[in-house]
Amino acid sequence: MSQPDNNSPIxxxxxxxxxxxxxxxxxxxxxxxxxxxxVGDASAIGWRVAALQKYAFSGEIFDWMLSSGVWPFEHVMRFVTYLFVHGNFTHAAFASVMLLALGKMVGEVFSAFATLAVFILSGIVGALAFALILDNPAPLFGAYPGVYGLIGAFTFLLWTRLGQMGENQARAFSLIGFLVGLQLLFGLVFGGNQDWVADVAGFITGFVMSFFLIPGGWARIRSKIRHD
Structure with missing residues (x-):
């Protein structure tokens, strides 16, 4: 008799x-x-505000560190910690849903280290772009630049697959085009902020990193360099 199939369909x-x-x-x-x-005492109502003040990324603090040459850890860590604090429950919920969806698709191809590297480094580059391109006193917070890095990695996987199938690879960029267009539209209608700069920088970072982090990526790049 054959053994029952105990594999989960998900x-x-x-x-x-x-x-x-x-x-x-x-x-x-x-x-x-x-x-x-x-939970907590009377001060608990202000925990979110206190966390944003301590852990959100600040372009103004970055400018001060860059001009003074002083890089205290309590401020350098903001390049990463801002990814884990959000403005409200809805802000965090949307980021979490996107993280689970994109992280699953990327993590099934990339190693755990590569998946984490895409998320964190995309967040860091997103914060740098936010500080260097804009002169915005508002803080940057939320997981979206890291999530957009995962979108970049997913776009790379789709781009590669379409190329192997001989189809139009530009179709792979439909998702990021739709998301950025949606952000710009909301910004025009509701007066949104300029966080999209960090998101796009995160996307580009995730896409470029994928050339090296995809299994066998380094070997293919070395081979191409030798042949060229």
């Missing part, structure tokens, strides 16, 4: 994606419960 999420999700969700749950007075 592929499990990569552990690194689950870990990132739990970190973002855990922080948001603490802030939301504190704001409702369900």
């Amino acid at each position: 592929n499990p999420l990569p552990p690194v994606v689950v870990a990132l999700f739990l970190l973002i969700a855990g922080v948001e749950v603490v802030f939301s419960l504190g704001a409702r007075g369900l």
